[in-house]
Amino acid sequence: MTRSLAPRSPRLAALALIAAAALAISGCSAASGGGGSAGSAGGEITVAGTYAIESLDPDSPTSGGATGTQLAAKAIFSRLVRPRSDGTLEGDLATAWKPDSTATQWTFTLRPDVKFSDGKPVTADDVVGSFKRFVELKSTNAANFTGYTMAATSPAEVVLTAPKPDAAVPYKLAVFFVMPGSLTGESPAWFQTPVGSGPFKVEKFDSSGTLVLVPNPGHYAGAPKAGRVTIRKMPELAARLTALRTGEVDLVSGIPDDQLAALQQDSNLKVETVPSTAVFTMWFNSGTPALKDAKVRRALWQAVDFATIIKRLYPQTGSLADAPVSPITLGHVPQEPVRYDPDAAKAALKDAGFDFSAKLRLQFANAEFRAFNQAIVSDLQKIGVQVDLLEKEQAVFTKDLLxxxxxxNFQQLSNPTFDSANTLGRLYPCAAKRNGYCNPELDKLLAAAGASPDSDERVRLYGEASKIIWSDAVGMFPMAVKYAYAWNRRVTGVTPDPNGLPDFSGMQVSGS
Structure with a gap:
């Protein structure tokens, strides 16, 4: 997953424009391609995924935020707006958007003559109905829109109303997908063969998590170039890489560092790593008596030699994080590094009355993070801190997380909106109840950052909020992540995505 991104200054300029006025978008999309259909000249592309796609419903309260579901949703459904790979926004169903003077109402002008894959027109009522369903199902991503409403003010316009000023609305909408407005509630049967207005439609979706996509010939920007895209679950790394080398699959992501050198030497493959929006995030449960004291939390952070662990396990795709959000996220402000000092850490824990006989429960999901967490447990044990390392199935992990x-709690926390409102603003207020931490001063800073129409001011405020989160050790933030992608050179049009969600609509097999 991976490739270097544009510097932050153009992004800040773009954000200022968004907050100031309407952004006119051209009628042509980056996803434009030839008139592909199944078996067309664009060829067939197979993608190997680490995890099964368990649901195609991006609004599902249980699986909507999963990487596989979001990957599928990008291909099947349209959004009002979508982020480019550099974090700036472009229109999808919306051709322009602007706030009122208080940034509590945002008006979106809709692209005309867009159709769903069944030939029915996409209307303003469909957008409004989809937003209502999105909010009512209370998925993880819907937490950005508590108390928000949307109304159709004309056949070509919808207005989103926020309960308070919100300058981040367009970026938050990067995780809102439009479906037929008549759809309500959870509808697993409907999502077996859903109807969308994205570049692809579903040919097959089975219980193994295999998804087969074919071009949507009625897509407003033209059908995508590939004739068919198959996404297969291949959880075993060795199997994925073997299939890539033999040509059984064309694209693989999530490649560990110890495998990159061999792939880079294969002349049939192209390998890229790109900065991502993801940060390894290890929250402390501040509601646990043993972790209530910020001095204890900071001491535990100081006891782990993250620099050495990252150098050993992630020499190409990891670097020490310097903030709770990644460098390509709006609101990133570097913080003072936490210096590894196990002796000072143990002394601080003794001074704080820490109970060394009690065990801490460290939970994570997915085997790819096992070695990293084992190394953390080992370092903590060196100063006498006992830890139960609990590797959980994703569903159990999510249930226990909430x-x-x-x-x-260990997570690789990414940010598909590229805006700190989606991470700092959503996960760290008292009302979020995500990590047992509550600080009214932090709440005020996050509210002010979310409301300000000035991007520089928002960065400043998020920086102040990050300083509190960092110094109070709400969690440990050890590593900023790069994503590694590898693909067969016969496939062209691959743009590595900083959220691990590649766009298939521009890809094709060369010579097909």
Whole structure:
């Protein structure tokens, strides 16, 4: 997953424009391609995924935020707006958008003559109905829109109303997908063969998690170039890489560092790593008595030699994080590094009355993160801190995460909106109840950052908020992540995505 991105200054300029006035978008999309259909000249592309796609419903409260579901949703459904790979926005169903003077109302002008894959027109009522369903199902991403409403003010316009000023609305909408407005509630049967207005439609979706996509010939920007895209679950790394080398699959992501050198030497493959929006994030449950004291949390962070662990496990795709959000996220402000000092850490824990006989529960999901977490446990044990390392199935992990049934929680936390409102603003207020931490001063800063129409001011405020999160050790933030992609050179049009969600609509097999 990976490729270097544009510097932040153009992005800040773009954000200022968004907050100031309407952004006119051309009628042509980056996804434009030839008139592909199944078996067309664009060829067939097979993608190997680490995880099964368990659902195609991006609004599902249980699986909507999963990487596989979001990957599929990008191909099948349209959004009002979508982020480019450099973090700036472009229109999808919307051709322009602008706030009122208080940034509590945002008006979106809709692209005309867009159709769903069944030939029916996409209307303003479909957008409004989809937003209502999105909010009512209370998926993880819907937490950005508590108390927000949307109305159709004309056949070509919708207005989103926020309960308070919100300058980040367009970026938050990067995770809102439009479906037929008549769809309500959770509808698993409907999502077996859903109807969308994205570049692809579903040919097959089976219980193994295999998804087969074919071009949507009625896509407003023209059908994508590939004649068919198959996304297969291949959880075993060795199997994925073997299939890539033999040509059984064409694109693989999530490649560990110890495998990159061999792939880079294969003349049939192209390998790229790109900065991502992801940060390894290890929350402490501040509601646990043993972790209530910020001095204890900071000491535990100081006891882990993250620089050495990253150098050993992630020499190409990892670097020490310097903030709770990644450098390509709006609101990133570097913080003072936490210096590894196990002796000072142990002394601080003793001074704070830490109970060394009690065990902390560190939970994570996915085997790819096992070695990293084992190394953390080892370092903590060196100063006498006992840890139960709990590797959980994704569904159990998510349930326990929300129930705060853990002491330390590991996640690779990405940000598909490229805006700190989606991470800092959503996950760290008292009302979020995500990590047992509550600080009214932090709440005020996050509210002010979310409301300000001035991008420089928002960065400043998010920087102040990050300083509190960092110094109070709400969690440990050890690593900024790069994504590694590898693909067969016969496939062209691959643009590595900083969220691990590549766009298939511009890809094709050369010579097909």
């Amino acid at each position: 129930a705060l049934n853990w002491d330390v």
